[in-house]
Amino acid sequence: MILYFSATGNSEYAARMIADAVDDVVVSLTPRLKTKDHSPIHSEKPWIIVTPTYAWRIPEIVTDLLNDTPLTGNRQMYFVLTHTSGCGNASDYARKLAEKKGMVFMGLSSFNMPSDHITMFETPSSEEAEKIIQASTSPLSRIAQCIQCGEMLPARNISIGDRIASTVINPLFCAFMTSSRGFHVTDKCVGCGLCVQLYPLNNIVLVNQKPQWSDRCTHCTACINHCPTAAIEYGRKTKGRHRYVFPKDVMRKTEQDQSIGLR
Numbered sequence: 307m308i309l310y311f312s313a314t315g316n317s318e319y320a321a322r323m324i325a326d327a328v329d330d331v332v333v334s335l336t337p338r339l340k341t342k343d344h345s346p347i348h349s350e351k352p353w354i355i356v357t358p359t360y361a362w363r364i365p366e367i368v369t370d371l372l373n374d375t376p377l378t379g380n381r382q383m384y385f386v387l388t389h390t391s392g393c394g395n396a397s398d399y400a401r402k403l404a405e406k407k408g409m410v411f412m413g414l415s416s417f418n419m420p421s422d423h424i425t426m427f428e429t430p431s432s433e434e435a436e437k438i439i440q441a442s443t444s445p446l447s448r449i450a451q452c453i454q455c456g457e458m459l460p461a462r463n464i465s466i467g468d469r470i471a472s473t474v475i476n477p478l479f480c481a482f483m484t485s486s487r488g489f490h491v492t493d494k495c496v497g498c499g500l501c502v503q504l505y506p507l508n509n510i511v512l513v514n515q516k517p518q519w520s521d522r523c524t525h526c527t528a529c530i531n532h533c534p535t536a537a538i539e540y541g542r543k544t545k546g547r548h549r550y551v552f553p554k555d556v557m558r559k560t561e562q563d564q565s566i567g568l569r
């Protein structure tokens with residue numbers, strides 16, 4: 307079973323492509339995150355966890371959810387991470403998570419996708435994003451092939467920089483860089499409520515048809531990137547920045563091909 311978390315669609319796409327190649331099902335973790343649902347999940351096939359990289363590790367909210375959710379059946383666990391440039395030493399933390407759940411760690415592979423980290427950096431244009439997505443086809447098929455054959459995903463060399471990023475910078479990022487205080491809404495907001503719906507931690511509510519953020523935030527950027535009128539800003543940094551979400555036509559085609567068995 308493929309369990310995925312995805313704020314802006316990259317990891318959902320990866321999860322769907324792998325599901326198709328290994329003939330397995332995809333399950334989004336977002337409804338469980340939103341409702342704090344920790345009921346058991348069962349799978350006869352290996353567990354494949356697909357997530358974005360947040361500060362060189364699996365997102366904290368996903369690690370916490372998996373720690374709290376009994377997983378029954380198959381005892382093998384694979385990890386696939388999408389990122390913009392790298393995931394540091396995330397594999398060590400993934401291995402610990404798998405072992406804590408009594409699973410056999412089957413490795414972690416990661417590959418580049420377009421950046422959604424709009425609160426810190428520029429995001430790619432649609433044309434740049436398209437090229438990056440196209441280039442993800444070969445790492446994705448290598449990963450799927452490994453899983454299909456029941457092999458471990460190949461380990462890569464971990465540098466001192468990778469260790470520092472995942473072990474030292476990650477906790478600092480989670481403690482000091484994920485405040486929701488900078489988020490605000492402009493008069494472009496039409497009160498559609500999509501930001502409330504998409505946010506994985508239920509920390510946005512509509513008050514007088516305008517979103518208000520409470521403290522609990524992971525900076526997943528779902529709200530700011532998905533807002534249909536680009537009404538959400540983070541401080542002054544995001545003004546004029548391109549909003550990135552995985553291209554809807556490509557995602558729709560993947561879903562349709564899966565539902566009619568073309569893939």
Ligand SMILES: Cc1cc2nc3c(=O)[nH]c(=O)nc-3n(C[C@H](O)[C@H](O)[C@H](O)COP(=O)(O)O)c2cc1C
Nearest residue numbers: 313314315316317358359361362389390391392422
């Ligand atoms: C809070 C946050 C932290 C991120 N940290 C990293 C990182 O450490 N390394 C990296 O290469 N990309 C990083 N990114 C980029 C995302 O991992 C990348 O765009 C990912 O594919 C988004 O996946 P999604 O569309 O499934 O949510 C970060 C993005 C966010 C929002």
Ligand code: SF4
Nearest residue numbers: 495496498499501533
């Ligand atoms: S998604 Fe955008 S337009 Fe819709 S309620 Fe949220 S901020 Fe307003």
